[in-house]
Amino acid sequence: MPGGAATARSEISRVDESDVRRAYRRWAPVYNFIFGPLTYAGRRAAVKCVNARAGRVLEAGVGTGIALGLYAPHLRIVGFDLSADMLDQARRxxxxxxxxxxxxxHEMDAADLDFPDASFDTVVAMYVLTTVPEPERVMDELERVCRPGGEIVLVNHFSAERGPRAAIERMLARYASRLGWRPEFPVSIAIDRPGLEGVERRAIAPFGVFTLLRLRRRGQA
Ligand SMILES: C[S@@+](CC[C@H](N)C(=O)[O-])C[C@H]1O[C@@H](n2cnc3c(N)ncnc32)[C@H](O)[C@@H]1O
Known part of the structure; x- marks a missing residue:
């Protein structure tokens, strides 16, 4: 078939804004109960990195606000999410x-942030990148609003390159729009960026399915 595998792969992995809103309308009332325990270790590790810093923090895809109570009181936290239903839970x-x-x-799209450049000392996105429709644009925006010398902390599932997990992820990719997240998601989207330098890359216990990444925005602080 002309155009072949590359075209088919990008089509099956597509998630759009209405998929996200629809999926999280369903998940909002039960999200903490169902996903809280599974995602706790990564969230705790990311928040620990954030709490060691000072200043203003942007939490992208804040969801039900499950992390909000974990931040140290010396920080000022701003959160946003695309899903009004998830935000209702966070406000509660x-x-x-x-x-x-x-x-x-705020109700806001991570691919089109309504914040000036360099507004935050730290930007954190936990379990978000795989759910957004345009992850490259979202990375552009997270980088733009982080001040030079500031840090972006990510916790995410990144695709396995080979082995049984890679095969399962390829198989699940066709259900991305129904799941509301992409099982196949290369780490290069987050790390191959000239404006960011890697600080830390850590597999999250117990199974290493999730990875914590710390990236520093290059430039004069
Ligand atoms: C798996 S949940 C993670 C929630 C929370 N960060 C946590 O640690 O549990 C993904 C969240 O990202 C939000 N999201 C997806 N696409 C988005 C976008 N383009 N802009 C803002 N939020 C988005 C979803 O609405 C959902 O609340």
Whole structure:
């Protein structure tokens, strides 16, 4: 077939904004209960890195606000998400737990952020990149709003290059729009960027399915 595998692969992996909103409308009421335990180790590791820093933090794809209570009180946290249903849960969490260090929660698309350049000292995105429709554009935006010398902390599932996990991910890729995330997702999208330098890359226990990445924005601090 002309155009072959590359075309077919990008088509089966596509997730669009309505898929995301629809998927997270369903997940919002039960997200913490179902996904909380599975994703806890990565979230705890990422928040520990963020808490060691100072200043303003942007949490991209803040979801139900499951991490908001874990941030140290010396930080000012701004969160955003595409899903109004997930944000409703996050706003409830902020009110119930009286989280005064949460400055604002916005409904916003990670591929088109309404923040000036270099607005944040730290940008964190946990389990988000595989769910966004345009991950390269999202990385551009996260880099733009992070100040030079600031850090981007990511926790994500990145594709296995070979072996049984790679085969399963290829098989699941056709269900990406129904799942609301991409089983196949190369790490190069996050790390092959001239404006960012790698600080740390760590597999998250127990199975190493998720990876923590710390990237520093190049330039004069
Ligand atoms: C798997 S959940 C992760 C939520 C949270 N970060 C956590 O640690 O559990 C992915 C979140 O990313 C959000 N999301 C997906 N695409 C987005 C986009 N383009 N802009 C903003 N948020 C997006 C979803 O609505 C969802 O809340």
């Amino acid at each position: 969490t902020v009110a119930e737990k009286k989280l005064d260090h949460v400055e604002a929660l």
